Amino acid sequence: MSELPSLSFVPVNLDAIKDAGGHIVVFLPESGKLDQLARRVNRLTRGALERFAESTSFARMKDGEARSLSFPTGLAAEEILVVRLDRRIRGDAARKAGASIGKHLRGASVLLLAGAMKGLPDIVLGALLRAYAFERHQTESSDDKNKGAGALTVMTTQPDALAAEGEIVTALAEGVWFTRDLVNEPSNVLTTVEFAERLLEMQQLGLKVQVLDEPELEKLGMRTLLAVGQGSESPSKVVVMEWNGGGKEAPFALIGKGVCFDTGGISLKPAGGMEDMTMDMGGAGTVAGVMRALALRKAKANVVGLVGLVENMPDGRAQRPGDVVRSMKGDTVEVINTDAEGRLVLCDVMWYAQERFKPSGMIDLATLTGAMVIALGHENAGIFSNDDSLAQAFLESAELEGEGAWRMPLGPGYAKQLKSRVADVKNVGGRPAGSITAAEFLHRFVKDETPWIHIDIAGVASLSTDSLYAPKGATGWGVLALNRLINDRYEG
Ligand code: BES
Ligand code: MN
Ligand code: ZN
Numbered sequence: 001m002s003e004l005p006s007l008s009f010v011p012v013n014l015d016a017i018k019d020a021g022g023h024i025v026v027f028l029p030e031s032g033k034l035d036q037l038a039r040r041v042n043r044l045t046r047g048a049l050e051r052f053a054e055s056t057s058f059a060r061m062k063d064g065e066a067r068s069l070s071f072p073t074g075l076a077a078e079e080i081l082v083v084r085l086d087r088r089i090r091g092d093a094a095r096k097a098g099a100s101i102g103k104h105l106r107g108a109s110v111l112l113l114a115g116a117m118k119g120l121p122d123i124v125l126g127a128l129l130r131a132y133a134f135e136r137h138q139t140e141s142s143d144d145k146n147k148g149a150g151a152l153t154v155m156t157t158q159p160d161a162l163a164a165e166g167e168i169v170t171a172l173a174e175g176v177w178f179t180r181d182l183v184n185e186p187s188n189v190l191t192t193v194e195f196a197e198r199l200l201e202m203q204q205l206g207l208k209v210q211v212l213d214e215p216e217l218e219k220l221g222m223r224t225l226l227a228v229g230q231g232s233e234s235p236s237k238v239v240v241m242e243w244n245g246g247g248k249e250a251p252f253a254l255i256g257k258g259v260c261f262d263t264g265g266i267s268l269k270p271a272g273g274m275e276d277m278t279m280d281m282g283g284a285g286t287v288a289g290v291m292r293a294l295a296l297r298k299a300k301a302n303v304v305g306l307v308g309l310v311e312n313m314p315d316g317r318a319q320r321p322g323d324v325v326r327s328m329k330g331d332t333v334e335v336i337n338t339d340a341e342g343r344l345v346l347c348d349v350m351w352y353a354q355e356r357f358k359p360s361g362m363i364d365l366a367t368l369t370g371a372m373v374i375a376l377g378h379e380n381a382g383i384f385s386n387d388d389s390l391a392q393a394f395l396e397s398a399e400l401e402g403e404g405a406w407r408m409p410l411g412p413g414y415a416k417q418l419k420s421r422v423a424d425v426k427n428v429g430g431r432p433a434g435s436i437t438a439a440e441f442l443h444r445f446v447k448d449e450t451p452w453i454h455i456d457i458a459g460v461a462s463l464s465t466d467s468l469y470a471p472k473g474a475t476g477w478g479v480l481a482l483n484r485l486i487n488d489r490y491e492g
Helices: 036-044 048-053 091-102 120-130 139-147 159-184 192-205 214-220 223-229 274-279 282-296 342-357 370-376 388-400 412-418 434-443 479-490
Strands: 006-011 023-028 066-070 079-084 109-115 151-156 208-212 237-244 252-262 302-312 324-326 332-334 361-366 381-385 405-407 452-456
Touching: 006 159, 023 036, 023 048, 036 048, 036 109, 048 066, 048 079, 066 091, 079 091, 091 120, 109 120, 120 151, 120 159, 151 159, 159 282, 159 479, 192 208, 192 237, 192 252, 192 282, 192 302, 208 214, 214 223, 214 237, 223 302, 223 324, 223 342, 237 282, 252 274, 252 282, 252 342, 252 479, 282 302, 282 361, 282 479, 302 342, 302 479, 342 361, 342 434, 370 381, 370 434, 381 388, 381 434, 388 405, 388 452, 388 479, 412 434, 434 452
Parallel strands: 006 151, 023 079, 023 109, 109 151, 252 302, 252 361, 361 452, 381 405
Antiparallel strands: 066 079, 208 237, 237 302, 324 332, 381 452
16 A cells, blocks of 8 residues: 555754754744744744744734745755644644645655644644555656655654554554555456455454455355446455454444446446546445554454445346346345446345344445435535434544534335335335435345444545545545544444
């Protein structure tokens, strides 16, 4: 995976500032008052910082914003990055400030003059998240990579206390980066086989990883999942990742849609924009990123992640509109539209997860419907749930992590739209409420006793513009919220 910048915390040493190369970050509060470290930078630059603090340019800056002073006299550094931030800041504002630093972190060495600054873990997390770039297929930039991944050094009054928190922050950032790498990867590279291999590598982190291949899936009766993949040269797979950091309790289950490419199948999608369907494995990518973060930070919880990896292709062997297929649960499905394939993959994996693990709760994530993008755009993922307490807990986690999430309804009236003439259920419910009927399809495969959330991430998994914490492309939406949910609800 892409390599994170290295992170270290060092004690305050005023004499090290003059000769530090790369970029130096200085914090200035609204008042413009310089702390000890800023005063040293000011003295070395013969008053440049003080002049900046008194300028209208500084007065116009918002909290968390950064301005660059290039090639300052008196310093070896090529840039001073002045970040306007109050010393007591934490949480959201601190993370945002971190993001403006992160943009400068690509392959560079950055010295953060933090001193007694609070909220450093959040600042660092924001910086690491925003330092991401997906450049492995760009020949020019990969030459640049001789520069390395970059290094972030934090000069602080509390280097030892922060080191442990730094490890957690690094674990979270690595989880998010892992998801983004998977989601950004083109589909000729990230085939079902390659995806499974990248997950198997996580055994090194202490995860138990098992790959179920087509003959085993056939034996288990996962016919709706297999039907989606039967037109592809890439074999369908289900990968099970177990993190057992808790006690004897049943695990919490995370399920991901891993459609490595979605052409629509015989119900072929139009050509325009079809290339975006490389991200149709975003649910599986998110599950993988969460499992990675949990393993890296050695979470004290039992969590199992299951992903259904398939490719939806038109072919002589592909399933047809009108086919009737039996799911692992036993319900028969009339496939009206082969482009509504995600639910056919998820229903078998969800059923299998419940049969095998009897989970204490289950969350599935999927780039499931275009209708979700119409409903909520790119600001919020849609949350559908049979359990108010779990749904509420997730919404709070998402809010605290700044990941937009909005609850949508379920109901038997919507489920009725899925009545089939020839089978137990059909896979589409018509145009009205397309995201909700998709959720109702999945609901049918949730046991009454299983608290469950379905998250439709079609609008948030990948964006065509830069966002606060990511360059255009994959966002890694959900990794932080799910990590927090598990931490708050199952580790205390
Ligand atoms: N993967 C798509 C949904 C999607 C669309 C995700 C746009 C991200 C951005 C899904 O498999 C799909 O094709 N859904 C159909 C369902 C329809 C046939 C009922 C859709 O939304 O058009
Ligand atoms: Mn589709
Ligand atoms: Zn799809």
